[in-house]
Amino acid sequence: MSTTDIKHYMQTVGQKARAASRFVAKTETAAKNRALIAMAEAIRRDEQKLLAANAKDLENAKAKGLDAAMIDRLTLAARGIAGMAEGLQQIAALADPIGEITGLSYRPSGIQVGKMRVPLGVIGIIYEARPNVTADAAGLCLKAGNAAILRGGSEAIHSNQAIAACVREGLTTAGLPETAVQVIETTDRAAVGELIVMRDYVDVIVPRGGKGLIERISNEARVPVIKHLDGVCHVYIDDQADFDKAVTIADNAKTQRYGTCNTMETLLVHVNIAERILPVLGKIYLDKGVELRGDEAAHAMITQIIPATEEDWSTEYLAPILSIRVVDGLDQAIEHINRYGSQHTDAIVTENYTHARRFLREVDSSSVMVNTTTRFADGFEYGLGAEIGISTDKIHARGPVGLEGLTSQKYIVLGDGQIRQ
Amino acid sequence: MSTTDIKHYMQTVGQKARAASRFVAKTETAAKNRALIAMAEAIRRDEQKLLAANAKDLENAKAKGLDAAMIDRLTLAARGIAGMAEGLQQIAALADPIGEITGLSYRPSGIQVGKMRVPLGVIGIIYEARPNVTADAAGLCLKAGNAAILRGGSEAIHSNQAIAACVREGLTTAGLPETAVQVIETTDRAAVGELIVMRDYVDVIVPRGGKGLIERISNEARVPVIKHLDGVCHVYIDDQADFDKAVTIADNAKTQRYGTCNTMETLLVHVNIAERILPVLGKIYLDKGVELRGDEAAHAMITQIIPATEEDWSTEYLAPILSIRVVDGLDQAIEHINRYGSQHTDAIVTENYTHARRFLREVDSSSVMVNTTTRFADGFEYGLGAEIGISTDKIHARGPVGLEGLTSQKYIVLGDGQIRQ
Numbered sequence: 001m002s003t004t005d006i007k008h009y010m011q012t013v014g015q016k017a018r019a020a021s022r023f024v025a026k027t028e029t030a031a032k033n034r035a036l037i038a039m040a041e042a043i044r045r046d047e048q049k050l051l052a053a054n055a056k057d058l059e060n061a062k063a064k065g066l067d068a069a070m071i072d073r074l075t076l077a078a079r080g081i082a083g084m085a086e087g088l089q090q091i092a093a094l095a096d097p098i099g100e101i102t103g104l105s106y107r108p109s110g111i112q113v114g115k116m117r118v119p120l121g122v123i124g125i126i127y128e129a130r131p132n133v134t135a136d137a138a139g140l141c142l143k144a145g146n147a148a149i150l151r152g153g154s155e156a157i158h159s160n161q162a163i164a165a166c167v168r169e170g171l172t173t174a175g176l177p178e179t180a181v182q183v184i185e186t187t188d189r190a191a192v193g194e195l196i197v198m199r200d201y202v203d204v205i206v207p208r209g210g211k212g213l214i215e216r217i218s219n220e221a222r223v224p225v226i227k228h229l230d231g232v233c234h235v236y237i238d239d240q241a242d243f244d245k246a247v248t249i250a251d252n253a254k255t256q257r258y259g260t261c262n263t264m265e266t267l268l269v270h271v272n273i274a275e276r277i278l279p280v281l282g283k284i285y286l287d288k289g290v291e292l293r294g295d296e297a298a299h300a301m302i303t304q305i306i307p308a309t310e311e312d313w314s315t316e317y318l319a320p321i322l323s324i325r326v327v328d329g330l331d332q333a334i335e336h337i338n339r340y341g342s343q344h345t346d347a348i349v350t351e352n353y354t355h356a357r358r359f360l361r362e363v364d365s366s367s368v369m370v371n372t373t374t375r376f377a378d379g380f381e382y383g384l385g386a387e388i389g390i391s392t393d394k395i396h397a398r399g400p401v402g403l404e405g406l407t408s409q410k411y412i413v414l415g416d417g418q419i420r421q
Numbered sequence: 422m423s424t425t426d427i428k429h430y431m432q433t434v435g436q437k438a439r440a441a442s443r444f445v446a447k448t449e450t451a452a453k454n455r456a457l458i459a460m461a462e463a464i465r466r467d468e469q470k471l472l473a474a475n476a477k478d479l480e481n482a483k484a485k486g487l488d489a490a491m492i493d494r495l496t497l498a499a500r501g502i503a504g505m506a507e508g509l510q511q512i513a514a515l516a517d518p519i520g521e522i523t524g525l526s527y528r529p530s531g532i533q534v535g536k537m538r539v540p541l542g543v544i545g546i547i548y549e550a551r552p553n554v555t556a557d558a559a560g561l562c563l564k565a566g567n568a569a570i571l572r573g574g575s576e577a578i579h580s581n582q583a584i585a586a587c588v589r590e591g592l593t594t595a596g597l598p599e600t601a602v603q604v605i606e607t608t609d610r611a612a613v614g615e616l617i618v619m620r621d622y623v624d625v626i627v628p629r630g631g632k633g634l635i636e637r638i639s640n641e642a643r644v645p646v647i648k649h650l651d652g653v654c655h656v657y658i659d660d661q662a663d664f665d666k667a668v669t670i671a672d673n674a675k676t677q678r679y680g681t682c683n684t685m686e687t688l689l690v691h692v693n694i695a696e697r698i699l700p701v702l703g704k705i706y707l708d709k710g711v712e713l714r715g716d717e718a719a720h721a722m723i724t725q726i727i728p729a730t731e732e733d734w735s736t737e738y739l740a741p742i743l744s745i746r747v748v749d750g751l752d753q754a755i756e757h758i759n760r761y762g763s764q765h766t767d768a769i770v771t772e773n774y775t776h777a778r779r780f781l782r783e784v785d786s787s788s789v790m791v792n793t794t795t796r797f798a799d800g801f802e803y804g805l806g807a808e809i810g811i812s813t814d815k816i817h818a819r820g821p822v823g824l825e826g827l828t829s830q831k832y833i834v835l836g837d838g839q840i841r842q
Contacts, residue, residue: 252840372836415793
């Protein structure tokens with residue numbers, strides 16, 4: 001398609017989405033759930049079709065010589081297909097956030113004022129290889145009463161279109177407009193450029209993918225973006241930490257999984273406990289093949305620690321690498337986290353009441369923890385039931401974003417003829 | 422200043438604001454309140470200084486030949502000065518939203534998850550002539566634990582600087598950094614251009630002023646904007662409306678004040694009640710000198726109604742002008758509001774339970790009302806205690822924005838050594 005064709009195509013997609021969003025916003029819970037379950041059934045039934053479509057994508061990916069990690073994210077095994085279906089059924093089982101009325105209270109004027117939870121309207125999701133995001137995002141947006149415009153990675157185009165067919169079938173089965181979830185059919189990048197500036201038709205953009213994608217989108221977007229950048233997470237071991245809790249937590253935060261955004265990348269240790277605990281932790285990390293980088297004080301306690309550069313302190317390794325810094329107290333720890341961190345998730349290990357209270361109040365991150373592992377920063381672990389992503393923004397949604405993050409609230413005012421004097 | 426000087430100046434202001442925001446975020450309630458009260462005292466004491474500074478601005482404004490309305494907004498009478506001081510004391514009396522912990526509950530893993538209300542960080546306020554916004558905005562941002570960068574209209578530069586001096590005095594009296602509230606000292610427009618793109622130093626922009634200003638800012642901003650565009654508010658008189666309530670509300674919504682954003686601009690009347698109620702309302706409006714524009718059906722009932730153009734339906738008159746349309750039912754009324762309205766405030770007058778419920782659910786506006794006047798859409802009337810503005814956005818804050826709209830929430834997780842399996 002030419003640029004003008006793309007523009008026209010996207011405008012049409014946007015208009016349809018806006019119209020569908022009005023319909024979905026007033027759709028009752030039962031119908032939304034019927035659609036979600038019908039989507040799941042269609043996906044299970046079409047397993048072979050989905051595998052065939054995915055095979056096409058994999059073939060092209062290999063021909064293009066994409067790397068193994070990419071191929072892995074792109075691959076849709078039978079297990080992945082069952083997972084998509086289960087995910088949709090779980091979303092159907094979640095409580096419907098829409099229409100919830102809170103805080104209705106009488107004012108001196110006699111009017112009663114409260115808030116009602118409402119959909120955002122039209123949500124644009126831009127994601128990379130993983131095809132399962134198509135079903136996942138469609139389900140979450142629908143349950144929250146929104147219309148969705150999905151733009152998956154070009155490598156997954158066949159898989160995404162096959163999943164989209166199941167999604168549309170689910171929508172129509174439940175009497176919902178199939179335009180409630182539209183999957184962009186062109187792989188042209190100009191489509192993304194158009195999607196993120198259509199303020200008349202799109203209320204929010206949720207990019208899911210690598211830092212590059214997210215930075216590009218938030219730089220060019222004219223529509224609000226709920227975004228997640230780095231996860232440079234810290235664990236601070238206070239001088240009044242319980243030794244065993246500190247070892248267990250610092251180990252789990254780094255080594256339970258290396259590639260996740262809530263994995264610890266920097267360990268801060270109070271100087272008064274460093275000499276006792278660092279050798280113990282060092283052995284654990286080195287035995288697991290974790291490369292250690294640190295400041296001089298840390299190096300003095302573990303010879304295998306190589307010098308950390310200034311850059312290390314703000315690097316999200318997503319790998320078996322850990323930077324370690326010895327600090328002289330809570331203030332320095334908090335200052336380090338607020339300066340080098342990414343406002344994602346940070347934890348303190350301490351038995352001191354005041355230190356815990358100060359850390360909770362003064363660390364400016366989307367999740368702040370006491371005596372537990374940063375790995376718990378997750379929509380399911382937090383009880384949101386589902387997660388569209390983790391926001392490191394401050395506006396609107398912060399931390400793990402579930403159904404509620406895809407909604408807004410409006411004021412409702414109930415009167416009996418009151419007027420303003 | 423040259424453009425590079427401006428850029429450098431604004432970057433410095435931003436850095437200072439970011440540093441101050443860390444301090445204010447952890448400042449206890451009592452200190453914030455002491456600062457607010459000290460500001461109020463300084464403003465009362467400096468009444469003469471403020472009047473003198475304002476006189477300079479008025480002189481220049483008249484020399485520049487600014488219109489009467491502008492001069493009026495610019496004028497800072499003794500009453501206005503007392504009002505600023507009272508406003509600050511009222512803000513001191515409000516509950517501190519910061520640090521409030523909600524929803525702490527245990528998860529199956531044993532961790533306890535909840536949310537803590539936190540400041541946004543640095544708030545940029547861009548406003549036009551009214552100098553009292555300087556004190557008002559400074560007070561609200563501070564109470565919500567934020568640092569503020571204020572950029573008032575160039576016409577009010579002397580008044581704003583004089584008020585800023587009182588604000589700084591209040592801050593230092595309470596031991597807070599005077600950089601917690603900075604008032605831009607240059608009237609160069611480039612300063613605004615810089616302020617709205619400094620994502621490293623500014624967390625949100627709140628523009629207060631005419632539609633032109635707000636549109637320009639939201640088009641050019643790289644920082645999230647909490648904005649208020651038009652107030653094209655509707656009252657829909659249902660066929661099952663109580664006649665007297667409908668007359669009282671439709672009268673009050675239009676004529677209690679003409680220039681406010683929550684004033685009704687379009688009246689929708691059900692065809693079955695139109696013939697009875699329109700002549701009564703028409704007389705009220707015409708007696709008060711309100712110009713009436715409407716569709717043919719309305720004209721047939723009130724000959725003084727002149728034909729409304731398509732444009733009228735989406736126009737915010739802010740004047741004694743009202744457009745009137747006769748609709749065939751609730752669906753048409755809701756469709757008209759969602760199509761031509763500005764998602765600000767809309768009301769239905771009805772005794773029908775189902776019509777009221779549907780209107781509340783299906784009208785996509787920041788305030789939706791039943792049997793009362795749109796004029797109640799106001800932070801004070803809603804019990805917010807104060808108002809920085811009314812948001813017609815959906816993301817983050819919607820409707821009247823008080824202290825809470827200047828805050829965010831982070832997750833807090835309390836554990837006893839739990840780790841992820």
